[in-house]
Amino acid sequence: MRNKLELIKTVDTMAGEVKMNDLHNLKEFFEKMGMDSQDQRHGILEEIISFMDALVGQDYEKANNAVHSMMKKGQDDLFKEVGKITRKIHTAINGFKEAIDPRFKEIATVDMPNVIDKLQLVIDKTEEAANKTMETVEKYILNMDDLASHIRNLEGPESSVDYLKEFKNKLENDLTGILMAQSFQDITGQIIKKVIKLVGDIEEELVRLITTFGLKIEQGVKTERTEGELISQSGVDDLLKEFGF
Amino acid sequence: MPDYKMKFLVVDDFSTMRRIVKNILKQLGYEEIEEAEDGVNAYAKLKSGRFGFVVCDWNMPNMDGLQLLKKIRNDPELKDMPFLMITAEAEKHKVVEAIKAGVNNYIVKPFTAELLKEKMDKIFENLRK
The missing domain is CATH 1.20.58 (Methane Monooxygenase Hydroxylase; Chain G, domain 1)
Incomplete structure (x- = not known):
């Protein structure tokens, strides 16, 4: 005061x-x-x-x-x-x-998981094909020795026997070549696996981004597929029969 | 007895697949086989040439197999053309869709030479009826 x-x-x-x-x-x-x-x-x-x-x-x-x-x-x-x-x-x-394209959501939740599935399918199918090829080639390669001994037993004209021997050698080489060529599957498979990993990581980041900015991601979308029921050739044949084929 | 002079059109965007189908058809005894890489190309060929049979893939750029099939069935000149679909599309509703569009038979990839022969015989048998 x-x-x-x-x-x-x-x-x-x-x-x-x-x-x-x-x-x-x-x-x-x-x-x-x-x-x-x-x-x-x-x-x-x-x-x-x-x-x-x-x-x-x-x-x-x-x-x-x-x-x-x-x-x-x-x-x-x-x-x-x-x-x-x-x-x-x-x-x-x-x-x-x-600015985030609404398509982003679809890309992150549907397209990218689908791409991963398709890439995995590529790996599986090429592997299957390569295995089938190798199985067939091996069947003949393993019998090359038998073929050689049969050729040795031949008493025909010498030129024919020589032809067969040379043919057998060439065939064996080529079969081995085919067998070796199947290694492509391993190499391509590894590259595709890396791409799958990368796509998976990007997908995760996209989902995080979209969630952060409020676009709702329905849970479970990832595992759902829009594709219908898949049927085999016999399923197709049954259907054809149903329609009077 | 099948008519071995019948002219085939093999439609697929993958040349490997066209080559495989072509080889099987040749093994079956058919000699006249032409190729097209999509529906647009195939339709143009069908309009200009005397074809007796179409073997066609479903998934192709420009015009797919189903679109080609519908176009053929709606064309007075081509509507009775035998059409065999060979495709990786194995969804039930798609098969039904193709049947409704007028496909003569349907093969799911991967397929065997025996299956192709069997389906061709079946088509010819049905056509004779």
């Missing part, structure tokens, strides 16, 4: 007029610096002038209001800025959400 009175006295009796002038000069100075009425400082300066005015006039209520108003102004501006930033973030997120 004592401090307040002393301050008022000082402002009132000694330098009140001077200080008020100084404040007005300061306002002019700020205005020259390009401070417009929208500037935060402008408002606070107004409040300070009002505060000082009130003190000079010993209007404590007005001074108190001026102080509250100053505090409020500071907070308002802070809230305003936070609000602006929030709105910007919100707009950016919404824009990004719209």
Whole structure:
């Protein structure tokens, strides 16, 4: 209480007029610096002038209001800025959400799992084919020795026996070549497996991205297939019969 | 007795598959075999040549096998053309779709030479009825 009175006295009796002038000069100075009425400082300066005015006039209520108003102004501006930033973030997120092609969802949940299945099918089918080829080739390769001994037993014209011997050797070489060529399956299979892994990783990231930005992923979509019931050739034949074939 | 002079059109976008079918047909005794890589190409050939039989894949670019089949059945000149579908499409509703579109028989890949022969005989037998 004592401090307040002393301050008022000082402002009132000694330098009140001077200080008020100084404040007005300061306002002019700020205005020259390009401070417009929208500037935060402008408002606070107004409040300070009002505060000082009130003190000079010993209007404590007005001074108190001026102080509250100053505090409020500071907070308002802070809230305003936070609000602006929030709105910007919100707009950016919404824009990004719209930018994500709705097809993304289908790609992530249907197409990519399908691609993985198809690639796996490629591995399985080429493996099956390679095995079948090798099985057949081996059947003959394993009998080459028998063939050689039969040729040795032949007593025909020498030229024919020689022809058969050479034929047998060439055949054996070529069969081995075919057998070796089946190794392609191993090499391609390994590459496809790497691609499967990569597609799987991308799929996971896509799903995460889509979920983050609010596109709902229905659980279980991954395992569902839109394809219908698969049937074998005998199933096809039954159907044909049904239709009078 | 089948007519070995009958002209075949083998339609598939994979040359390997066309080659396999062509070889089997040759083994069966047929000599006149032409190829097409899609439905559009096949239809143009059918319109310009005297063909007696179509062996066709389902999945092809430009015009697929089912579209070709429908086009053939809607064409007064070609509507009675025997049409054998050889395809990896093994879904029941697709087979039904092909039957309704007027396919003469249906083979699911992978297939054997014996099955192709059997189906051809069946088609000729049904046509005679």
